[in-house]
Amino acid sequence: MIQDIEPHRFDNAFRSTEPQQDDRMMVFAGRTMLVHLLDEAGTFEFPTYGHTEPALPHPAVCVYAFSIDDEKYFVSLGEGGDAPAGLAYVPLETFRMATRKHMGHAAQTGWHLHRWYTRSKHCGACGSEMRHTVEERAMECPVCGNRYYPPISPAVIVAVTDGDKLLMTRYSRGAYRLRALVAGFCEIGETAEQTVAREVLEETGLRVKNIRYYKSQPWGYAGDLLLGYVCDLDGSPEVSLDDAELASAEWVPRDEIVEEDDGASLTREMIARFKNGLL
Template sequence: MIQDIEPKKMKNQFVDTQVENSDSVFAFDGEQLVIHKNREGILTLPERRGMKGENGDFTYLFAIDNTRYFLYRKEIEALPMGFETVNVRGLRQITSKDVCFAAATAYHLYVWYRDNKICGRCGVILVHSDAQRMLKCPVCGNEVYPKVAPAVIVGVCDGDKILLTKYAGRAYKRYALIAGFTEIGETAEETVKREVMEEVGIKVKNIRYYKSQPWGTDSNLLLGFFADLDGSGEISLDREELSTGEWFPRDNIPVEDDGISLTRDMIEAYRSGKY
Protein backbone atom coordinates (compact mmCIF):
# COMPACT_ATOMS: atom_id res chain seq x y z
CA MET A 1 0.00 0.00 0.00
CA ILE A 2 1.05 3.62 -0.33
CA GLN A 3 2.58 3.74 3.16
CA ASP A 4 4.69 0.62 2.54
CA ILE A 5 7.95 2.37 1.64
CA GLU A 6 10.38 0.00 3.35
CA PRO A 7 13.33 0.03 3.78
CA LYS A 8 12.73 3.78 3.91
CA LYS A 9 10.99 5.13 7.01
CA MET A 10 8.91 8.22 7.66
CA LYS A 11 9.78 10.26 10.75
CA ASN A 12 6.59 12.20 11.33
CA GLN A 13 7.50 14.02 14.57
CA PHE A 14 7.41 17.81 14.31
CA VAL A 15 10.77 19.57 14.69
CA ASP A 16 11.13 23.33 15.16
CA THR A 17 13.87 23.87 12.58
CA GLN A 18 14.86 26.19 9.76
CA VAL A 19 14.74 25.15 6.12
CA GLU A 20 18.03 24.58 4.27
CA ASN A 21 18.75 24.97 0.55
CA SER A 22 18.83 21.21 -0.10
CA ASP A 23 15.53 20.45 1.68
CA SER A 24 12.58 19.24 -0.41
CA VAL A 25 9.52 21.48 -0.63
CA PHE A 26 5.81 20.79 -1.07
CA ALA A 27 4.11 23.73 -2.75
CA PHE A 28 0.33 23.43 -3.17
CA ASP A 29 -2.28 25.52 -4.93
CA GLY A 30 -5.45 23.83 -3.74
CA GLU A 31 -5.12 20.22 -4.91
CA GLN A 32 -2.39 21.14 -7.40
CA LEU A 33 1.17 20.21 -6.43
CA VAL A 34 4.44 21.49 -7.91
CA ILE A 35 6.46 18.47 -9.04
CA HIS A 36 8.78 17.15 -11.77
CA LYS A 37 8.39 13.85 -13.62
CA ASN A 38 11.25 12.56 -15.78
CA ARG A 39 11.06 10.21 -18.78
CA GLU A 40 11.29 7.15 -16.52
CA GLY A 41 8.32 8.40 -14.49
CA ILE A 42 10.36 9.21 -11.39
CA LEU A 43 8.91 12.08 -9.36
CA THR A 44 11.00 14.77 -7.70
CA LEU A 45 10.11 17.84 -5.67
CA PRO A 46 11.65 21.31 -5.83
CA GLU A 47 14.33 22.17 -3.30
CA ARG A 48 14.37 25.26 -1.14
CA ARG A 49 17.10 26.79 -3.32
CA GLY A 50 14.65 26.87 -6.25
CA MET A 51 11.77 28.53 -4.39
CA LYS A 52 11.29 32.25 -3.81
CA GLY A 53 10.56 33.65 -0.38
CA GLU A 54 12.04 33.99 3.07
CA ASN A 55 12.93 31.04 5.29
CA GLY A 56 9.95 31.91 7.47
CA ASP A 57 7.67 30.98 4.56
CA PHE A 58 8.58 27.30 4.99
CA THR A 59 7.22 25.00 7.74
CA TYR A 60 8.82 21.67 8.61
CA LEU A 61 6.57 18.68 7.91
CA PHE A 62 8.47 15.39 8.36
CA ALA A 63 11.43 13.40 7.09
CA ILE A 64 11.84 10.18 5.14
CA ASP A 65 15.24 8.75 6.02
CA ASN A 66 17.57 11.74 5.59
CA THR A 67 15.31 13.76 3.28
CA ARG A 68 13.56 16.61 5.07
CA TYR A 69 10.27 17.96 3.71
CA PHE A 70 8.91 21.46 4.22
CA LEU A 71 5.61 23.12 3.34
CA TYR A 72 5.70 26.34 1.30
CA ARG A 73 3.20 28.64 3.04
CA LYS A 74 2.96 31.36 0.38
CA GLU A 75 0.97 31.63 -2.84
CA ILE A 76 2.84 30.17 -5.83
CA GLU A 77 3.77 33.05 -8.12
CA ALA A 78 5.99 31.21 -10.62
CA LEU A 79 6.97 27.57 -11.14
CA PRO A 80 10.62 26.56 -10.73
CA MET A 81 12.36 25.73 -14.01
CA GLY A 82 11.39 22.26 -15.29
CA PHE A 83 8.48 21.79 -12.90
CA GLU A 84 4.72 21.52 -13.46
CA THR A 85 1.58 21.26 -11.36
CA VAL A 86 -0.42 18.03 -11.05
CA ASN A 87 -3.43 17.05 -8.98
CA VAL A 88 -2.17 15.43 -5.77
CA ARG A 89 -5.06 12.93 -5.90
CA GLY A 90 -3.60 11.52 -9.11
CA LEU A 91 -0.23 10.56 -7.59
CA ARG A 92 -0.77 6.81 -7.23
CA GLN A 93 2.33 5.12 -8.62
CA ILE A 94 4.86 2.54 -7.49
CA THR A 95 7.93 4.07 -9.19
CA SER A 96 8.16 6.88 -6.63
CA LYS A 97 5.95 5.44 -3.87
CA ASP A 98 7.79 7.30 -1.11
CA VAL A 99 7.15 10.62 -2.87
CA CYS A 100 3.48 9.73 -3.37
CA PHE A 101 3.09 8.83 0.31
CA ALA A 102 4.90 11.99 1.33
CA ALA A 103 2.68 14.06 -0.99
CA ALA A 104 -0.54 12.63 0.47
CA THR A 105 0.69 13.26 4.02
CA ALA A 106 1.91 16.75 3.15
CA TYR A 107 -1.47 17.58 1.60
CA HIS A 108 -3.16 16.41 4.80
CA LEU A 109 -1.06 18.93 6.76
CA TYR A 110 -1.40 21.66 4.11
CA VAL A 111 -5.21 21.48 4.46
CA TRP A 112 -4.92 21.58 8.26
CA TYR A 113 -2.71 24.67 8.23
CA ARG A 114 -4.87 26.34 5.57
CA ASP A 115 -8.12 25.77 7.47
CA ASN A 116 -6.93 26.61 10.98
CA LYS A 117 -5.63 30.17 11.10
CA ILE A 118 -8.14 31.67 13.53
CA CYS A 119 -9.14 30.35 16.95
CA GLY A 120 -12.64 28.90 16.70
CA ARG A 121 -13.30 29.78 20.36
CA CYS A 122 -12.34 33.44 20.57
CA GLY A 123 -11.31 34.54 17.06
CA VAL A 124 -7.64 35.34 17.75
CA ILE A 125 -4.90 34.32 15.29
CA LEU A 126 -3.39 30.94 16.22
CA VAL A 127 0.35 30.47 16.74
CA HIS A 128 2.42 27.33 16.18
CA SER A 129 3.82 25.43 19.15
CA ASP A 130 7.62 25.20 19.27
CA ALA A 131 7.47 21.72 20.79
CA GLN A 132 4.89 19.81 18.75
CA ARG A 133 2.62 19.91 15.71
CA MET A 134 -0.11 21.94 17.34
CA LEU A 135 -1.64 25.40 16.89
CA LYS A 136 -2.50 27.31 20.05
CA CYS A 137 -4.49 30.42 20.83
CA PRO A 138 -2.30 32.88 22.78
CA VAL A 139 -5.38 34.34 24.51
CA CYS A 140 -7.75 31.54 25.54
CA GLY A 141 -5.29 28.61 25.27
CA ASN A 142 -7.38 26.62 22.76
CA GLU A 143 -5.21 23.87 21.21
CA VAL A 144 -5.78 22.60 17.68
CA TYR A 145 -4.22 19.36 16.41
CA PRO A 146 -4.30 17.87 12.89
CA LYS A 147 -7.66 16.32 12.06
CA VAL A 148 -7.72 12.56 11.40
CA ALA A 149 -11.12 11.25 10.28
CA PRO A 150 -11.77 7.50 10.76
CA ALA A 151 -13.52 5.69 7.92
CA VAL A 152 -14.20 2.05 7.08
CA ILE A 153 -13.72 -0.03 3.95
CA VAL A 154 -15.76 -3.23 3.83
CA GLY A 155 -15.23 -6.41 1.86
CA VAL A 156 -18.67 -8.08 1.97
CA CYS A 157 -18.38 -11.81 1.24
CA ASP A 158 -20.94 -14.48 0.40
CA GLY A 159 -19.10 -17.78 0.33
CA ASP A 160 -16.95 -17.64 -2.80
CA LYS A 161 -18.24 -14.24 -3.94
CA ILE A 162 -17.38 -10.66 -2.99
CA LEU A 163 -19.42 -7.49 -3.47
CA LEU A 164 -17.77 -4.83 -5.65
CA THR A 165 -19.22 -1.38 -6.22
CA LYS A 166 -18.61 1.76 -8.27
CA TYR A 167 -19.07 5.29 -7.00
CA ALA A 168 -21.69 7.60 -8.48
CA GLY A 169 -20.63 11.04 -9.69
CA ARG A 170 -16.91 10.69 -8.95
CA ALA A 171 -13.84 10.82 -11.15
CA TYR A 172 -12.79 7.35 -9.90
CA LYS A 173 -14.74 4.92 -12.13
CA ARG A 174 -13.17 1.58 -11.22
CA TYR A 175 -14.57 -1.11 -8.96
CA ALA A 176 -14.13 -0.54 -5.23
CA LEU A 177 -15.51 -1.74 -1.89
CA ILE A 178 -18.17 -0.16 0.28
CA ALA A 179 -16.74 2.68 2.35
CA GLY A 180 -17.90 5.44 4.67
CA PHE A 181 -17.04 7.68 7.60
CA THR A 182 -17.55 6.76 11.24
CA GLU A 183 -20.15 9.00 12.88
CA ILE A 184 -20.26 10.49 16.38
CA GLY A 185 -20.84 7.87 19.10
CA GLU A 186 -20.37 4.98 16.69
CA THR A 187 -17.89 2.10 16.77
CA ALA A 188 -16.09 1.05 13.61
CA GLU A 189 -18.08 -2.21 13.58
CA GLU A 190 -21.34 -0.28 13.80
CA THR A 191 -20.15 1.87 10.91
CA VAL A 192 -19.61 -1.29 8.85
CA LYS A 193 -23.19 -2.47 9.43
CA ARG A 194 -24.71 0.95 8.80
CA GLU A 195 -22.76 1.76 5.64
CA VAL A 196 -23.47 -1.62 4.06
CA MET A 197 -27.17 -1.32 4.81
CA GLU A 198 -27.36 2.30 3.61
CA GLU A 199 -25.44 1.76 0.37
CA VAL A 200 -26.60 -1.69 -0.81
CA GLY A 201 -29.49 -2.64 1.50
CA ILE A 202 -28.08 -5.86 2.95
CA LYS A 203 -27.11 -7.11 6.42
CA VAL A 204 -23.70 -8.44 7.44
CA LYS A 205 -22.29 -10.57 10.27
CA ASN A 206 -18.92 -11.97 11.42
CA ILE A 207 -17.22 -8.56 11.06
CA ARG A 208 -13.46 -8.94 11.31
CA TYR A 209 -10.68 -6.37 11.16
CA TYR A 210 -8.11 -6.65 8.36
CA LYS A 211 -5.67 -3.69 8.46
CA SER A 212 -5.53 0.11 8.27
CA GLN A 213 -4.13 2.82 6.01
CA PRO A 214 -3.52 6.57 6.35
CA TRP A 215 -5.07 8.41 3.39
CA GLY A 216 -3.89 11.98 3.64
CA THR A 217 -5.66 13.40 0.59
CA ASP A 218 -8.92 13.13 2.55
CA SER A 219 -7.46 13.47 6.08
CA ASN A 220 -8.56 9.88 6.72
CA LEU A 221 -7.45 6.84 8.64
CA LEU A 222 -9.01 3.96 6.70
CA LEU A 223 -9.97 0.84 8.68
CA GLY A 224 -10.41 -2.29 6.56
CA PHE A 225 -12.92 -4.99 7.53
CA PHE A 226 -14.27 -8.18 6.00
CA ALA A 227 -17.84 -9.27 6.79
CA ASP A 228 -20.13 -12.10 5.75
CA LEU A 229 -23.56 -11.71 4.17
CA ASP A 230 -26.37 -12.17 6.68
CA GLY A 231 -29.54 -13.21 4.86
CA SER A 232 -30.53 -12.14 1.35
CA GLY A 233 -27.87 -10.94 -1.06
CA GLU A 234 -30.31 -8.92 -3.16
CA ILE A 235 -28.78 -5.49 -3.72
CA SER A 236 -30.72 -2.25 -3.30
CA LEU A 237 -28.38 0.58 -4.33
CA ASP A 238 -28.24 4.05 -2.87
CA ARG A 239 -28.04 5.77 -6.27
CA GLU A 240 -26.68 8.98 -4.79
CA GLU A 241 -23.60 7.11 -3.54
CA LEU A 242 -23.17 4.19 -5.95
CA SER A 243 -23.73 3.54 -9.64
CA THR A 244 -23.09 -0.21 -9.52
CA GLY A 245 -23.07 -3.09 -7.05
CA GLU A 246 -22.27 -6.62 -8.23
CA TRP A 247 -21.25 -9.99 -6.76
CA PHE A 248 -18.10 -11.47 -8.30
CA PRO A 249 -16.75 -15.01 -7.82
CA ARG A 250 -13.25 -15.29 -6.44
CA ASP A 251 -11.82 -16.52 -9.77
CA ASN A 252 -13.40 -13.75 -11.86
CA ILE A 253 -12.63 -10.49 -10.06
CA PRO A 254 -12.03 -7.65 -12.59
CA VAL A 255 -9.60 -5.70 -10.38
CA GLU A 256 -5.81 -5.94 -9.96
CA ASP A 257 -3.79 -4.92 -6.90
CA ASP A 258 -2.20 -1.50 -7.54
CA GLY A 259 0.20 -1.68 -4.60
CA ILE A 260 -1.24 1.63 -3.36
CA SER A 261 -4.74 1.42 -1.87
CA LEU A 262 -6.23 -0.55 1.00
CA THR A 263 -9.22 -1.31 -1.23
CA ARG A 264 -7.09 -3.07 -3.84
CA ASP A 265 -5.06 -4.83 -1.14
CA MET A 266 -8.26 -6.23 0.37
CA ILE A 267 -9.62 -7.37 -2.98
CA GLU A 268 -6.34 -9.13 -3.71
CA ALA A 269 -6.37 -10.77 -0.27
CA TYR A 270 -9.82 -12.16 -1.04
CA ARG A 271 -8.86 -13.28 -4.55
CA SER A 272 -5.82 -15.15 -3.21
CA GLY A 273 -7.89 -16.96 -0.59
CA LYS A 274 -6.44 -15.22 2.47
CA TYR A 275 -9.95 -13.98 3.42
Protein backbone atom coordinates (compact mmCIF):
# COMPACT_ATOMS: atom_id res chain seq x y z
CA MET A 1 0.00 0.00 0.00
CA ILE A 2 0.99 3.61 -0.41
CA GLN A 3 2.36 3.89 3.13
CA ASP A 4 4.56 0.78 2.82
CA ILE A 5 7.76 2.58 1.87
CA GLU A 6 10.41 0.25 3.26
CA PRO A 7 13.42 0.42 3.26
CA HIS A 8 12.75 4.15 3.61
CA ARG A 9 11.96 5.38 7.13
CA PHE A 10 9.02 7.72 7.76
CA ASP A 11 9.14 9.79 10.97
CA ASN A 12 6.17 12.06 11.75
CA ALA A 13 7.44 13.29 15.14
CA PHE A 14 6.81 17.02 15.47
CA ARG A 15 9.71 19.47 15.35
CA SER A 16 9.65 23.23 15.71
CA THR A 17 12.25 24.20 13.13
CA GLU A 18 12.78 26.35 10.03
CA PRO A 19 13.59 25.02 6.54
CA GLN A 20 17.16 25.07 5.28
CA GLN A 21 18.22 25.40 1.64
CA ASP A 22 18.44 21.64 0.99
CA ASP A 23 15.28 20.59 2.85
CA ARG A 24 12.39 19.28 0.74
CA MET A 25 9.40 21.53 0.12
CA MET A 26 5.80 20.64 -0.63
CA VAL A 27 4.09 23.53 -2.43
CA PHE A 28 0.47 23.23 -3.56
CA ALA A 29 -1.70 25.18 -5.99
CA GLY A 30 -5.23 23.82 -6.00
CA ARG A 31 -4.94 20.04 -6.25
CA THR A 32 -1.52 20.24 -7.91
CA MET A 33 1.93 19.97 -6.37
CA LEU A 34 5.24 21.55 -7.35
CA VAL A 35 7.95 19.10 -8.45
CA HIS A 36 11.49 19.25 -9.80
CA LEU A 37 11.61 17.78 -13.31
CA LEU A 38 14.69 15.59 -13.75
CA ASP A 39 14.39 14.60 -17.42
CA GLU A 40 12.20 14.83 -20.51
CA ALA A 41 10.54 11.50 -19.64
CA GLY A 42 8.77 13.18 -16.74
CA THR A 43 10.84 11.80 -13.87
CA PHE A 44 10.61 14.15 -10.92
CA GLU A 45 11.43 14.63 -7.26
CA PHE A 46 10.40 17.04 -4.52
CA PRO A 47 12.20 20.36 -4.91
CA THR A 48 14.38 21.91 -2.23
CA TYR A 49 13.51 25.00 -0.24
CA GLY A 50 16.19 26.96 -2.06
CA HIS A 51 14.72 26.03 -5.43
CA THR A 52 11.11 26.81 -4.52
CA GLU A 53 11.56 30.19 -2.81
CA PRO A 54 10.36 32.17 -5.90
CA ALA A 55 7.09 30.18 -5.91
CA LEU A 56 6.31 30.59 -2.21
CA PRO A 57 3.53 32.93 -1.07
CA HIS A 58 4.65 36.23 0.49
CA PRO A 59 5.15 36.31 3.35
CA ALA A 60 6.16 32.64 3.19
CA VAL A 61 5.00 30.35 6.00
CA CYS A 62 6.67 26.95 5.92
CA VAL A 63 5.80 24.31 8.53
CA TYR A 64 7.79 21.19 9.31
CA ALA A 65 5.82 18.09 8.32
CA PHE A 66 7.95 14.94 8.73
CA SER A 67 11.20 13.32 7.68
CA ILE A 68 11.92 10.42 5.34
CA ASP A 69 15.28 8.84 6.05
CA ASP A 70 17.48 11.86 6.83
CA GLU A 71 15.60 14.42 4.73
CA LYS A 72 13.24 16.95 6.29
CA TYR A 73 9.99 17.83 4.49
CA PHE A 74 8.16 21.14 4.91
CA VAL A 75 4.69 22.26 3.82
CA SER A 76 4.19 25.72 2.37
CA LEU A 77 0.95 27.32 3.55
CA GLY A 78 -1.14 29.23 1.07
CA GLU A 79 -1.30 28.84 -2.72
CA GLY A 80 1.95 28.45 -4.60
CA GLY A 81 2.91 30.99 -7.27
CA ASP A 82 4.34 30.52 -10.75
CA ALA A 83 6.71 27.57 -11.09
CA PRO A 84 10.39 28.59 -11.32
CA ALA A 85 12.55 27.24 -14.18
CA GLY A 86 12.96 23.46 -13.96
CA LEU A 87 9.88 23.05 -11.76
CA ALA A 88 6.28 22.28 -12.67
CA TYR A 89 2.94 21.60 -11.02
CA VAL A 90 1.53 18.10 -11.45
CA PRO A 91 -1.88 16.74 -10.33
CA LEU A 92 -1.97 15.13 -6.89
CA GLU A 93 -3.33 11.96 -8.48
CA THR A 94 0.08 11.54 -10.14
CA PHE A 95 1.54 10.53 -6.79
CA ARG A 96 -0.98 7.81 -6.04
CA MET A 97 0.74 5.45 -8.46
CA ALA A 98 4.27 6.83 -8.10
CA THR A 99 6.87 4.10 -8.66
CA ARG A 100 8.88 5.53 -5.78
CA LYS A 101 6.28 4.87 -3.10
CA HIS A 102 7.83 7.12 -0.49
CA MET A 103 6.95 10.06 -2.78
CA GLY A 104 3.31 8.99 -2.87
CA HIS A 105 3.15 8.72 0.90
CA ALA A 106 4.90 12.06 1.33
CA ALA A 107 2.50 13.75 -1.10
CA GLN A 108 -0.67 12.44 0.56
CA THR A 109 0.57 13.31 4.06
CA GLY A 110 1.74 16.75 2.97
CA TRP A 111 -1.63 17.42 1.33
CA HIS A 112 -3.45 16.34 4.50
CA LEU A 113 -1.44 18.82 6.57
CA HIS A 114 -1.66 21.59 3.97
CA ARG A 115 -5.47 21.40 3.85
CA TRP A 116 -5.72 21.42 7.63
CA TYR A 117 -3.36 24.35 8.19
CA THR A 118 -4.96 26.49 5.49
CA ARG A 119 -8.46 25.78 6.84
CA SER A 120 -7.53 26.45 10.48
CA LYS A 121 -6.71 30.13 10.35
CA HIS A 122 -9.45 31.19 12.74
CA CYS A 123 -10.84 29.75 15.95
CA GLY A 124 -14.13 27.91 15.52
CA ALA A 125 -15.26 29.04 18.99
CA CYS A 126 -14.52 32.77 19.06
CA GLY A 127 -13.27 33.62 15.55
CA SER A 128 -9.86 34.89 16.63
CA GLU A 129 -6.81 34.31 14.46
CA MET A 130 -5.06 31.06 15.34
CA ARG A 131 -1.34 30.62 15.97
CA HIS A 132 1.05 27.69 15.61
CA THR A 133 2.19 26.00 18.80
CA VAL A 134 5.88 25.28 19.29
CA GLU A 135 5.63 22.09 21.38
CA GLU A 136 3.28 19.96 19.26
CA ARG A 137 1.51 19.84 15.91
CA ALA A 138 -1.49 21.98 16.80
CA MET A 139 -3.11 25.35 16.22
CA GLU A 140 -4.02 27.41 19.29
CA CYS A 141 -6.38 30.30 19.85
CA PRO A 142 -4.57 33.04 21.84
CA VAL A 143 -7.89 34.42 23.11
CA CYS A 144 -9.91 31.45 24.37
CA GLY A 145 -7.14 28.84 24.47
CA ASN A 146 -8.78 26.25 22.22
CA ARG A 147 -6.38 23.86 20.49
CA TYR A 148 -7.01 22.17 17.18
CA TYR A 149 -5.25 19.10 15.80
CA PRO A 150 -5.12 17.61 12.30
CA PRO A 151 -8.53 15.94 11.77
CA ILE A 152 -8.50 12.25 10.87
CA SER A 153 -11.77 10.66 9.76
CA PRO A 154 -12.08 6.90 10.45
CA ALA A 155 -13.81 4.91 7.73
CA VAL A 156 -14.27 1.20 7.03
CA ILE A 157 -13.55 -0.76 3.86
CA VAL A 158 -15.55 -4.00 3.90
CA ALA A 159 -14.97 -7.24 2.03
CA VAL A 160 -18.33 -9.04 2.26
CA THR A 161 -17.96 -12.69 1.27
CA ASP A 162 -20.34 -15.54 0.50
CA GLY A 163 -18.22 -18.66 0.07
CA ASP A 164 -16.08 -18.07 -3.03
CA LYS A 165 -17.95 -14.87 -4.00
CA LEU A 166 -17.05 -11.28 -3.12
CA LEU A 167 -19.49 -8.36 -3.03
CA MET A 168 -18.03 -5.73 -5.40
CA THR A 169 -19.46 -2.25 -5.81
CA ARG A 170 -19.21 0.92 -7.85
CA TYR A 171 -19.72 4.28 -6.16
CA SER A 172 -22.45 6.60 -7.44
CA ARG A 173 -20.59 9.73 -6.33
CA GLY A 174 -17.07 11.06 -6.72
CA ALA A 175 -14.53 10.59 -9.49
CA TYR A 176 -13.59 6.97 -8.72
CA ARG A 177 -15.45 4.68 -11.13
CA LEU A 178 -13.57 1.37 -10.83
CA ARG A 179 -15.00 -1.56 -8.88
CA ALA A 180 -14.56 -1.27 -5.14
CA LEU A 181 -15.92 -2.59 -1.83
CA VAL A 182 -18.58 -1.35 0.57
CA ALA A 183 -17.17 1.63 2.47
CA GLY A 184 -18.36 4.27 4.88
CA PHE A 185 -17.46 6.57 7.75
CA CYS A 186 -17.75 5.72 11.42
CA GLU A 187 -20.58 7.57 13.11
CA ILE A 188 -20.66 8.98 16.62
CA GLY A 189 -21.15 6.44 19.40
CA GLU A 190 -20.39 3.27 17.42
CA THR A 191 -17.47 0.87 17.13
CA ALA A 192 -15.78 0.18 13.81
CA GLU A 193 -17.41 -3.26 13.80
CA GLN A 194 -20.84 -1.68 14.23
CA THR A 195 -20.01 0.66 11.36
CA VAL A 196 -19.30 -2.38 9.16
CA ALA A 197 -22.69 -3.95 9.87
CA ARG A 198 -24.56 -0.65 9.51
CA GLU A 199 -22.89 0.43 6.26
CA VAL A 200 -23.38 -2.95 4.58
CA LEU A 201 -27.05 -3.02 5.61
CA GLU A 202 -27.71 0.60 4.58
CA GLU A 203 -26.01 0.38 1.19
CA THR A 204 -26.92 -3.16 0.12
CA GLY A 205 -29.67 -4.46 2.42
CA LEU A 206 -27.43 -7.39 3.41
CA ARG A 207 -26.75 -8.65 6.93
CA VAL A 208 -23.31 -9.89 7.89
CA LYS A 209 -21.59 -11.94 10.60
CA ASN A 210 -18.09 -12.99 11.68
CA ILE A 211 -16.77 -9.43 11.31
CA ARG A 212 -12.98 -9.47 11.58
CA TYR A 213 -10.29 -6.81 11.25
CA TYR A 214 -7.80 -7.02 8.39
CA LYS A 215 -5.52 -3.97 8.19
CA SER A 216 -5.53 -0.15 8.22
CA GLN A 217 -4.27 2.59 5.95
CA PRO A 218 -3.81 6.36 6.24
CA TRP A 219 -5.38 8.06 3.21
CA GLY A 220 -4.21 11.65 3.40
CA TYR A 221 -5.72 12.65 0.05
CA ALA A 222 -9.07 12.73 1.87
CA GLY A 223 -7.85 13.00 5.48
CA ASP A 224 -9.09 9.50 6.32
CA LEU A 225 -7.87 6.53 8.32
CA LEU A 226 -9.19 3.45 6.49
CA LEU A 227 -9.96 0.31 8.51
CA GLY A 228 -10.20 -2.88 6.48
CA TYR A 229 -12.67 -5.57 7.59
CA VAL A 230 -13.77 -8.96 6.27
CA CYS A 231 -17.16 -10.47 7.06
CA ASP A 232 -19.49 -13.25 5.95
CA LEU A 233 -22.99 -12.98 4.54
CA ASP A 234 -25.68 -13.75 7.11
CA GLY A 235 -28.91 -14.69 5.37
CA SER A 236 -30.26 -13.87 1.93
CA PRO A 237 -27.74 -12.79 -0.77
CA GLU A 238 -30.32 -10.60 -2.52
CA VAL A 239 -29.03 -7.03 -2.79
CA SER A 240 -31.29 -4.04 -2.13
CA LEU A 241 -29.21 -1.17 -3.50
CA ASP A 242 -29.03 2.32 -2.03
CA ASP A 243 -28.51 4.14 -5.33
CA ALA A 244 -27.68 7.38 -3.56
CA GLU A 245 -24.43 5.72 -2.43
CA LEU A 246 -23.80 2.95 -4.96
CA ALA A 247 -24.21 2.66 -8.70
CA SER A 248 -24.00 -1.13 -8.47
CA ALA A 249 -23.29 -4.03 -6.12
CA GLU A 250 -22.86 -7.58 -7.36
CA TRP A 251 -21.55 -10.93 -6.19
CA VAL A 252 -18.42 -11.81 -8.18
CA PRO A 253 -16.97 -15.36 -8.10
CA ARG A 254 -13.32 -15.53 -7.09
CA ASP A 255 -12.19 -16.81 -10.51
CA GLU A 256 -13.95 -13.94 -12.33
CA ILE A 257 -12.22 -11.13 -10.45
CA VAL A 258 -9.84 -9.34 -12.81
CA GLU A 259 -8.59 -6.61 -10.47
CA GLU A 260 -4.99 -6.81 -9.22
CA ASP A 261 -3.26 -5.19 -6.26
CA ASP A 262 -2.28 -1.69 -7.41
CA GLY A 263 0.30 -1.28 -4.64
CA ALA A 264 -1.47 1.84 -3.37
CA SER A 265 -4.92 1.26 -1.89
CA LEU A 266 -6.27 -0.94 0.87
CA THR A 267 -9.33 -1.73 -1.26
CA ARG A 268 -7.32 -3.16 -4.14
CA GLU A 269 -5.10 -5.17 -1.80
CA MET A 270 -8.14 -6.75 -0.16
CA ILE A 271 -9.75 -7.56 -3.52
CA ALA A 272 -6.52 -9.14 -4.79
CA ARG A 273 -6.04 -11.19 -1.65
CA PHE A 274 -9.58 -12.58 -1.89
CA LYS A 275 -9.00 -13.35 -5.56
CA ASN A 276 -5.86 -15.31 -4.66
CA GLY A 277 -7.51 -17.20 -1.80
CA LEU A 278 -5.62 -15.29 0.90
CA LEU A 279 -8.51 -13.42 2.51
